[in-house]
Amino acid sequence: MKDYAGVMVFAEQREGRIHPVTYELLGKGREIADKLGRPLSSVLLGDQLEAEARELVYHGADRVFWYDHPVLKDPDLVNYKHNIVRLVREVNPEIFLLGATRWGRSLGARIAAALGTGLTADCTGLEVDEDGSLIQIRPAFSGNVLAQIKTSTKPQMATVRYKVMSSLPRDTHRNGEIIRKQAELIPSPLTITGKERAAEADIAEAEVIVSGGAGLKRAGDFSLLAELAELLGGTVGSSRLPVDSGWIGREHQVGFSGHTVKPKVYIACGISGSPQHLAGMRESGCIIAINSDPSAPIFKIADYGIVGDLYEVVPKLIKNIKRLKRCNS
Amino acid sequence: MPELLKVSITEDINRRSGASLRIIVPMKQVPDMRQVKFDTEKGKVDRSSAAAEINPFDLHALETAVQLKEKLGAAVTAISMGPRRAEVALRDALARGADSAVLLEDSKFAGADTLATSYTLACAIRKLGGFDLIICGEKTVDGDTGQVGPELAEHLNIPHLAYVSKLVEAGEKLVAVCDMEGEAHIVEASLPVLLMVTKDINIPRLPTFRDKAMARKAEVTIWNAEELSSFADPSRFGIEGSPTRVRKVFLPSEEGRKGKIFRNTNEEAISDVAQAILDFLG
Numbered sequence: 087m088k089d090y091a092g093v094m095v096f097a098e099q100r101e102g103r104i105h106p107v108t109y110e111l112l113g114k115g116r117e118i119a120d121k122l123g124r125p126l127s128s129v130l131l132g133d134q135l136e137a138e139a140r141e142l143v144y145h146g147a148d149r150v151f152w153y154d155h156p157v158l159k160d161p162d163l164v165n166y167k168h169n170i171v172r173l174v175r176e177v178n179p180e181i182f183l184l185g186a187t188r189w190g191r192s193l194g195a196r197i198a199a200a201l202g203t204g205l206t207a208d209c210t211g212l213e214v215d216e217d218g219s220l221i222q223i224r225p226a227f228s229g230n231v232l233a234q235i236k237t238s239t240k241p242q243m244a245t246v247r248y249k250v251m252s253s254l255p256r257d258t259h260r261n262g263e264i265i266r267k268q269a270e271l272i273p274s275p276l277t278i279t280g281k282e283r284a285a286e287a288d289i290a291e292a293e294v295i296v297s298g299g300a301g302l303k304r305a306g307d308f309s310l311l312a313e314l315a316e317l318l319g320g321t322v323g324s325s326r327l328p329v330d331s332g333w334i335g336r337e338h339q340v341g342f343s344g345h346t347v348k349p350k351v352y353i354a355c356g357i358s359g360s361p362q363h364l365a366g367m368r369e370s371g372c373i374i375a376i377n378s379d380p381s382a383p384i385f386k387i388a389d390y391g392i393v394g395d396l397y398e399v400v401p402k403l404i405k406n407i408k409r410l411k412r413c414n415s
Numbered sequence: 416m417p418e419l420l421k422v423s424i425t426e427d428i429n430r431r432s433g434a435s436l437r438i439i440v441p442m443k444q445v446p447d448m449r450q451v452k453f454d455t456e457k458g459k460v461d462r463s464s465a466a467a468e469i470n471p472f473d474l475h476a477l478e479t480a481v482q483l484k485e486k487l488g489a490a491v492t493a494i495s496m497g498p499r500r501a502e503v504a505l506r507d508a509l510a511r512g513a514d515s516a517v518l519l520e521d522s523k524f525a526g527a528d529t530l531a532t533s534y535t536l537a538c539a540i541r542k543l544g545g546f547d548l549i550i551c552g553e554k555t556v557d558g559d560t561g562q563v564g565p566e567l568a569e570h571l572n573i574p575h576l577a578y579v580s581k582l583v584e585a586g587e588k589l590v591a592v593c594d595m596e597g598e599a600h601i602v603e604a605s606l607p608v609l610l611m612v613t614k615d616i617n618i619p620r621l622p623t624f625r626d627k628a629m630a631r632k633a634e635v636t637i638w639n640a641e642e643l644s645s646f647a648d649p650s651r652f653g654i655e656g657s658p659t660r661v662r663k664v665f666l667p668s669e670e671g672r673k674g675k676i677f678r679n680t681n682e683e684a685i686s687d688v689a690q691a692i693l694d695f696l697g
């Protein structure tokens with residue numbers, strides 16, 4: 087019997103900054119590791135990221151395997167995979183988690199195939215059952231249903247959706263060990279020759295999203311939603327129909343084939359609440375629905391709903407929020 | 416207008432006179448997700464409830480391959496693992512520009528997760544002989560994992576580029592734009608390589624009646640597990656080779672939501688909601 091060494095979390099970094107999904111995974115990983123009575127470790131590859139390695143400890147890791155080399159600054163698929171596969175074979179974690187970002191999915195699938203182990207994509211829930219195996223929960227069939235999946239090989243691997251798990255509060259008194267590892271580098275057939283930042287703010291990061299759907303009468307009416315969004319420090323989202331009509335860019339689409347979002351407040355205006363739309367915003371903190379049809383499914387998942395014409399309700403809402411803000415200041 | 420593929424033909428490609436690019440496009444037949452019903456009792460998609468089609472994401476992969484064929488000369492092979500009826504999807508691929516089609520069909524392949532699927536495809540691709548490019552879609556509409564492409568590349572020991580939204584150059588080397596959420600990476604790769612393309616890369620063409628008629632008569636090669644055996648460990652096929660298992664399927668619950676619905680739009684209701692929003696934002 088191999089002795090399995092707990093839970094390992096891949097620490098995703100971009101330009102030297104830890105992606106927040108990493109801390110969320112450490113939060114969940116801590117809970118699972120404690121339940122199993124095993125350690126929680128994390129693997130960080132990058133260029134001069136010792137301070138970031140310590141952050142991983144502050145967010146819950148008992149051990150951080152830290153690889154430091156200029157070649158690892160960029161997401162180098164070949165070298166990341168090679169070194170992580172070696173580490174997993176050495177340390178033998180029973181569970182290995184990555185964020186379900188594009189990079190995490192791409193890298194995770196390669197690691198899983200190299201190890202010949204199972205990988206569950208885009209999980210929104212993780213639990214351990216009586217015999218200590220990992221129960222992975224993920225949306226299936228366009229988010230209409232949830233599936234529970236178990237893996238018979240080790241490590242049990244999963245990519246986990248961003249903004250679903252909660253991170254632990256940062257605690258600089260937390261103790262942990264940073265273990266410096268020597269990277270074994272191989273010549274990569276892939277070279278990143280340039281990078282471009284997307285101009286648009288990432289909707290997945292927004293704290294408030296005001297979304298419009300087919301209830302809008304014309305493209306220009308998104309400005310009404312933008313006014314409300316701006317007032318709340320948020321951004322504008324959309325169901326698929328306005329995007330398909332070319333009224334707003336695809337980067338604003340929320341749902342199964344768009345973005346998955348988890349803002350503090352999600353305001354759906356003139357959106358019926360199709361399963362494909364719900365798949366992208368179900369995890370939002372507070373859901374507000376404005377729809378003229380009292381039987382619209384969106385009301386079933388709303389914290390607050392207003393049955394009415396969005397062209398009447400949204401301006402009134404703007405007025406009231408302005409008034410309340412004035413009162414509070 | 417979609418931006419056309421800008422392709423620079425390198426000397427190397429010219430020198431390999433006669434020998435054009437060999438491109439493989441793995442594809443999956445899926446139910447039409449707009450119609451299909453879900454059987455919550457059995458925890459399964461009720462495939463009889465909807466027509467089957469090529470996974471929409473795979474059409475972009477095929478279109479990428481066919482455009483390369485038009486620019487550089489290439490032999491495009493569509494390959495699919497599935498039941499006999501998936502032959503229809505492969506004929507559709509032939510009508511849309513693939514030159515040959517291979518169906519991997521055997522009850523031993525059934526119940527495969529992404530690991531077993533990618534392994535089986537890798538074995539068949541080895542049997543096909545050499546290749547320069549494998550092009551696949553970013554995910555399937557029914558499985559929605561996006562894992563088969565990178566796993567396939569790993570089994571074949573070649574690099575992959577994920578979420579390719581544009582090919583800048585294709586020839587001796589390949590330059591592609593990869594969309595990595597808020598950031599685009601321009602990546603250079605040598606062949607052979609696997610590309611996982613997004614919907615943004617092109618608009619797939621529709622087959623003409625003539626193409627469809629021709630595809631109906633074309634031959635689809637069918638291989639079973641036995642025919643892959645000299646390239647494979649059969650214990651890694653299908654359900655036996657699949658480490659992940661769906662234990663159960665259930666409906667998401669919306670418990671814990673306040674569900675306070677105002678049926679009129681008077682000032683009081685609006686004010687309550689406005690207050691709730693501000694409270695929530697702290």
Ligand SMILES: Cc1cc2nc3c(=O)[nH]c(=O)nc-3n(C[C@H](O)[C@H](O)[C@H](O)COP(=O)(O)OP(=O)(O)OC[C@H]3O[C@@H](n4cnc5c(N)ncnc54)[C@H](O)[C@@H]3O)c2cc1C
Nearest residue numbers: 299300301325326341342343344356357358363378379396
């Ligand atoms: C494979 C697949 C993927 C998909 N992916 C997505 C996705 O990512 N995101 C997505 O959103 N959809 C997606 N869809 C589409 C989805 O099925 C629905 O068609 C879509 O979400 C409906 O958008 P809607 O709610 O804006 O429009 P509708 O369903 O037409 O709803 C419009 C609503 O507006 C209300 N309304 C009308 N006028 C007013 C008014 N003046 N004031 C207030 N309310 C009003 C109506 O009562 C109605 O409820 C996908 C579909 C498929 C098959």
